[in-house]
Amino acid sequence: MSEGRIAYLNARLLDPASGLDATGAVLVEDGKIADFGPGLFKGGAPSVSRVIDCQGNCLSPGFIDMRVLVPEPGEEHKETFDSASEAALAGGITAYVCLPNTEPAIDNVAGVQYVARRARDLKRAKAYCYGAITKGLEGKELTELGLLHEAGALAFTDGDKAVANAKVMHRALSYSKAFDLLVVQHPAEPDLVGSGVMNKGELSSRLGLGGIPPEAEVMMIERDLRLVEMTGARYHVAHVSTKMAVDVIREAKRKGLKVTCDTAPHYFALNETSVGDYRTFAKVSPPLRDEFDRRAIVEGLADGTIDLIASDHIPHDQDSKRLPFALAEFGIIGMETLLALTLELYHNGHLSLLDAIAKITQKPAHVLRMGGGRLKRGEAADLTIFDPDRPGTIREDGFRSKSNNSPYDGRPIQGRVMATIVDGRMLFKDEGF
Amino acid sequence: MTDTSATDYRFPHPHILGIEGFSAQDITHLLDLADKYVDQNRRFDKKTDEMHGMTVINLFFENSTRTRTSFELAAKRLGADTINMSVESSSIKKGETLIDTAMTLNAMHPDVLVVRHSESGATKLLSEKVNCAVINAGDGSHEHPTQALLDALTIRRRKGRLNNMTVAICGDVAHSRVARSNIHLLHTMGARVRLVAPPTLLPAAADRLGVEVFTDMREGLKDCDIVMMLRLQMERMQGSFVPSTREYFRFFGLDREKLAFAKADALVMHPGPMNRGVEIDSDLADDIDRSVIREQVEMGVAVRMACVDILTRAKREEQA
Numbered sequence: 001m002s003e004g005r006i007a008y009l010n011a012r013l014l015d016p017a018s019g020l021d022a023t024g025a026v027l028v029e030d031g032k033i034a035d036f037g038p039g040l041f042k043g044g045a046p047s048v049s050r051v052i053d054c055q056g057n058c059l060s061p062g063f064i065d066m067r068v069l070v071p072e073p074g075e076e077h078k079e080t081f082d083s084a085s086e087a088a089l090a091g092g093i094t095a096y097v098c099l100p101n102t103e104p105a106i107d108n109v110a111g112v113q114y115v116a117r118r119a120r121d122l123k124r125a126k127a128y129c130y131g132a133i134t135k136g137l138e139g140k141e142l143t144e145l146g147l148l149h150e151a152g153a154l155a156f157t158d159g160d161k162a163v164a165n166a167k168v169m170h171r172a173l174s175y176s177k178a179f180d181l182l183v184v185q186h187p188a189e190p191d192l193v194g195s196g197v198m199n200k201g202e203l204s205s206r207l208g209l210g211g212i213p214p215e216a217e218v219m220m221i222e223r224d225l226r227l228v229e230m231t232g233a234r235y236h237v238a239h240v241s242t243k244m245a246v247d248v249i250r251e252a253k254r255k256g257l258k259v260t261c262d263t264a265p266h267y268f269a270l271n272e273t274s275v276g277d278y279r280t281f282a283k284v285s286p287p288l289r290d291e292f293d294r295r296a297i298v299e300g301l302a303d304g305t306i307d308l309i310a311s312d313h314i315p316h317d318q319d320s321k322r323l324p325f326a327l328a329e330f331g332i333i334g335m336e337t338l339l340a341l342t343l344e345l346y347h348n349g350h351l352s353l354l355d356a357i358a359k360i361t362q363k364p365a366h367v368l369r370m371g372g373g374r375l376k377r378g379e380a381a382d383l384t385i386f387d388p389d390r391p392g393t394i395r396e397d398g399f400r401s402k403s404n405n406s407p408y409d410g411r412p413i414q415g416r417v418m419a420t421i422v423d424g425r426m427l428f429k430d431e432g433f
Numbered sequence: 434m435t436d437t438s439a440t441d442y443r444f445p446h447p448h449i450l451g452i453e454g455f456s457a458q459d460i461t462h463l464l465d466l467a468d469k470y471v472d473q474n475r476r477f478d479k480k481t482d483e484m485h486g487m488t489v490i491n492l493f494f495e496n497s498t499r500t501r502t503s504f505e506l507a508a509k510r511l512g513a514d515t516i517n518m519s520v521e522s523s524s525i526k527k528g529e530t531l532i533d534t535a536m537t538l539n540a541m542h543p544d545v546l547v548v549r550h551s552e553s554g555a556t557k558l559l560s561e562k563v564n565c566a567v568i569n570a571g572d573g574s575h576e577h578p579t580q581a582l583l584d585a586l587t588i589r590r591r592k593g594r595l596n597n598m599t600v601a602i603c604g605d606v607a608h609s610r611v612a613r614s615n616i617h618l619l620h621t622m623g624a625r626v627r628l629v630a631p632p633t634l635l636p637a638a639a640d641r642l643g644v645e646v647f648t649d650m651r652e653g654l655k656d657c658d659i660v661m662m663l664r665l666q667m668e669r670m671q672g673s674f675v676p677s678t679r680e681y682f683r684f685f686g687l688d689r690e691k692l693a694f695a696k697a698d699a700l701v702m703h704p705g706p707m708n709r710g711v712e713i714d715s716d717l718a719d720d721i722d723r724s725v726i727r728e729q730v731e732m733g734v735a736v737r738m739a740c741v742d743i744l745t746r747a748k749r750e751e752q753a
Contacts, residue, residue, distance in 0.1 A: 205636035206453065208553035208575030208613060213637075278554030322532060324552030326573070 004049035005029050006424065007041065011054035011385065015061065016358030017374035026059060028381040031424035036375050052426075054385055055433070057418050060357050061373050062094025062382035064364040065335055066262065067238060067310035069159070070127070072118075074103030079315040079402045081115075084335070085124035087401040089428035091311070091335040092417035094382035095126040095372060100137065101159035107132035107143045112151040124427055125420075126382070128370070130157045133172050133183065137161050142172060146179050154368050157184035157238065160285060160314075160330070162220055164190045169224060173233035182368065184236045185224055187245065188286060192216035197326045199272045199287040207278065209325055212287050218244035225252050228259060236367060237261035239312055241286040243296030250305040260367045261305070264312035265341035266332055266407070268297045274407055280321045280328035282407040284314075301359065302350045308363035311338045315403035333401050340413035343388055347414050353388060381424040385433070390416040444743045448560045448567040451576035452617040460585065460618060463739050467586050470735035470742075474510065484513035487544040487745055491517045492534065493570070494550040499705060499730065500570050500579075504547045507737035513544070531555055532562060539563040544745050548572075553610075566744035568737075574608045579740055580704050581614035583732040585622065587725055588659055590732075591700055596623030601653050601695070602644075603629040604663030604685065604712050605674070607636045611704045612663055616642055629653030631685060633674045634665075650684065650691045657695040662687050662703045662713050670711070678711055688714040692723070700725050 008026040013036060015021075024038035027046065070084045079087075088096050098115055100106035106115070106129055119127035131153030135141045145156060156176065163169045163185060176183050193212050198204050200211025221237055225248070228235045240246060240263045252259045266284060271294045274282035282288060300306040314331025321328050334341075338360060346356040365373025372382050396409040420428035442462060446455070473479060489508035491501050501517060508515040518538070520530055531550065538546065545566045548556045553573030560567040571577040589595055600619050606612045606628050619626045626644040628635060639646050647653030654660060665681065675681045687701065701717065701724045709715035718724055 200637045202638040202641040205638055205642065206613070208573050208610060211637050278557055322558075324531065324550065324555040324558055324573075326552050326554075 005034070005047075006050045006052060007046045007048045008052050008054055008059060008383075008385075009041065010056055011059035012056060013038070013375065014058050014354060014357055015375040016354045016362040019354065020375065021354055023056075026375070026383065028421075028424045031381055033375060033377055033379050033381050035377060057385050057387050057433075059383055059385050061361040061375055062384045062420065062422065063092045063338065063360045064370070064373055065091075065093045065096040065311050065313065065338060065360070066308070066364045066368060067099065067264070068096040068313040068335065069099045069101060069315065069331070071102055071315065077402070078317050081118040081122055081127060083400065083402040085122055085127070087313070087333070087335045087399065088125035089420045089422075090400045090417065091338050092384035092386055092420050093125055093335055093338065094384065094420060094422045095128065095370070096335070097154055097368065098127060098129040099159040100130050100132040100157065101161075105132050105137045106130065106153070107135050107137070109144070109147055109151045112148055112153050116152050125422060128152070128154050130155050130159070130184065132156070133158050133163055134168060139163050139165055139168055142168070142175060145172075145175060145181060149179055149181055154370060155182035155184050155236070158186065160186055162186045162188045162190055166223060166227070170227045170230065173227050173231040173235065177231050177233045180234065182234045182236055184238050185220065186238050187217045187220040187224070187240070188212070189216045189219045192219065195326075197283065197287070198275050199289050201272070201290060203272050203276065207276075207325075214242040214244055214289060214293065217242050217286055218248055221245050221248055225257060225259065228257050232258070234258045239264050239267065239286060239310070240297065240300065240306060241267045241289050242293045246296050246300035246305055250300070250303070253305065260307045262308045262310045262364075263297050263301065263306050264310055265334060265338065266312070268294060268301065269341045269344060270294070270407060275325070278325040279407065280323065280325055281332070281405050283325060283328050283330055284312075284332050285330040298345065298350050301345060307359075307367060309338070309342050309359040310364065311335050313401075315401055316405045317403055321405050331405060333399065333403055333406050336399055336401065337394055337406065337408055339386060339417055340392070340394070340415045341408075343415035344413075346388065381421060383421040384417060385419040385421070386415065386417045388415050390414065392416055444746070447744070449578050449740050449744065450557050450560060450567065450569045452578045452581050452614045452621070453576065455617070455621065457621050457623075460582070460622060463582055463736070463743060464586050464589060466739040466742065467582070467732070467735040468590070470738040471732065474731070474735055479510050480512060481510070482512035483742065484508070484511040484745060484749070487513045488542065489513045489515045489545040489547065489741060490538055490543040491515065491547045491570075492520070492538065492549075493518065494520045494531065494548075494555070495571070497549055497570070500549065503730070503733040504568075504570060504737050507734050508545070508741055510734070511738055511741060513741070531559060535559045535562045539565070544748065545741055568740055568744065571610050573610065574613070575610050576614045577610040578614050579733070579737055580611045581618040582740070583729055583736040584615055584661065584702060584704070585618055586732045586736055587702065587729050588700070591725060592658065595619065598624040598658045599627065599656060600624050600659040600661060601627040601629050601657045602661045602663065603650065603653065603687065605634045605665045605669065606630050606639070606663065607634045608666065608669070609663045615661065616644055620644070627653050627657070629685070631675060651694045654691060654694040657699050660687060660692065660695055660699055660701050662701065664704065664706065665708060665712050682711055686710070686712055686714065687717060689717060692717065699723070702726065702729060705730070
């Protein structure tokens with residue numbers, strides 16, 4: 001469904017893929033990018049059915065969030081595709097990739113088709129999914145990786161569970177190589193994690209909470225990298241949180257291994273002190289680390305070791321969080337705060353605006369080998385219009401997500417999504433736009 | 434000993450959830466008050482009516498006989514009404530029980546809730562949901578503030594001071610709420626604190642807690658004024674944290690030979706209940722010249738009276 005020819009004028013065009021950062025216009029026709037550039041419509045008024053004045057706001061490819069949990073089926077009271085889609089659109093996200101940690105897990109073709117059908121019927125933000133690496137996420141038997149991929153699974157992961165068995169991981173990587181599939185690991189050595197609930201260190205000792213050592217992360221990555229060397233498979237590390245992991249991945253990339261990684265905003269915007277006073281909204285897996293690690297994550301993002309940023313959106317209701325710390329669930333919602341927190345890297349001088357936006361557009365599209373993530377003639381018109389400077393405050397009562405487990409309530413921010421366009425249709429518009 | 438009662442000092446905390454965050458003045462004030470209650474408790478008539486009409490609820494999600502009894506007696510001697518609630522935590526999801534029970538009890542207008550729970554931070558969470566004062570009677574591996582206060586009172590009465598005392602806390606420090614509260618209290622009061630344990634029973638980054646860390650009992654006890662032994666849970670003895678009971682006793686159990694490295698007049702303490710022959714030699718535990726374990730129990734009632742008293746004082750003054 002299209003709205004004919006629409007012209008977006010007076011926009012600051014941002015396209016990380018081509019390095020474009022200039023004032024210009026975009027012409028959308030039949031839901032696709034027909035033309036764009038600084039010179040477009042310079043010759044006179046365009047003959048279009050609708051003109052939208054972007055008021056000098058940035059216009060970039062729609063954001064892609066490669067790590068979202070929509071617990072449908074299973075825990076619809078926490079989030080559904082309906083609510084997740086609205087949260088995504090409000091966050092400027094035009095496409096998101098769902099983790100397989102549903103009940104039942106996405107470990108069969110029907111599960112992948114379910115996500116595709118829900119997204120198609122909703123016609124809101126585009127929802128994709130991962131296939132599970134192992135049946136029932138149990139870390140034992142491989143799923144039908146090839147068939148799941150054919151059905152539309154973009155990549156493979158056991159989500160918030162690590163594939164702990166070295167033999168199983170070796171087989172997964174080895175088999176994936178034949179189909180050139182991407183395998184995504186939650187890097188945590190389960191026995192070292194044990195009953196840990198926060199970063200291991202002075203603070204966990206003071207609070208009397210079980211600690212998860214940073215070594216649990218890097219050990220799993222180091223083991224996997226050996227398997228990647230053995231198999232030549234494509235491997236991606238999810239939500240890197242420690243300096244040790246960043247250093248090891250930097251070295252692996254230097255050696256030419258096909259390894260990529262992401263982090264989530266909480267690993268560069270917060271540190272472990274956020275869980276002081278037992279704040280369960282800051283309980284997340286992997287845990288928030290210390291300031292030393294947080295800075296290393298920022299450095300990893302700046303030098304490109306960390307390819308991209310995913311929100312790691314894990315919705316939980318009050319009953320799952322209003323508990324003694326050790327009993328509360330892990331997870332933070334993140335889609336609606338993704339832009340503002342990513343822009344902190346720009347406002348604090350760690351990344352250029354283009355590089356910051358690349359982390360949530362071009363880079364995830366590239367890693368997942370999916371469409372979008374760039375301004376290109378003939379591509380779907382998935383676009384986000386945002387003001388990178390507008391000040392505001394994160395409010396937990398302002399979320400469109402069904403859950404509000406965000407540790408950022410009250411945080412002052414800069415940057416606001418003004419409009420979100422999917423296939424040429426403006427599905428979200430801020431009241432100030 | 435500074436007398437804080439004459440000044441216009443007011444106890445600034447609405448709850449007693451932990452020693453961390455308490456000033457030396459807060460601690461001294463509580464100990465001075467408890468000292469008076471020790472005298473009261475030794476009289477024939479141990480009961481006053483200071484808290485007449487007030488209600489103290491002991492809410493225990495974890496089994497405990499001695500601590501609960503101590504709190505109950507403390508409240509009764511101040512003239513308050515008390516009830517004990519033991520919540521079976523095995524059958525129901527603990528967290529739901531905690532908040533639901535707290536809200537229910539809150540509706541009954543208690544003045545003080547004494548709470549013990551197996552999860553760190555549980556009493557803090559509960560204190561955010563109720564309108565009355567909350568005393569932490571032990572939360573997970575976090576804090577057990579009244580135990581640290583009674584230990585401090587015991588030391589102060591025996592040694593006359595806390596500052597510059599050298600105190601060795603020995604055993605399962607990693608899982609011990611008693612150890613954490615004692616570290617904070619002793620550190621705040623100017624004592625030198627040592628932790629003595631095998632590395633598997635030391636908390637992470639222990640050296641950053643303002644203590645000296647030892648993994649050898651003889652070195653750790655050298656020239657100590659106080660030897661504080663901790664209880665080692667049975668389930669942690671069989672090959673998980675330490676290889677065996679007998680190996681533990683051999684290297685980390687307190688006996689006369691190891692105690693000889695401490696000062697000649699060093700006192701032996703234990704929060705109870707003791708595992709005789711595991712962390713402490715049975716004979717030594719009963720030696721009235723060295724062991725003050727029974728005295729600790731006596732101080733417990735006085736300290737808990739002070740805590741209940743101080744937290745309800747503002748309310749009573751308002752009424753009067």
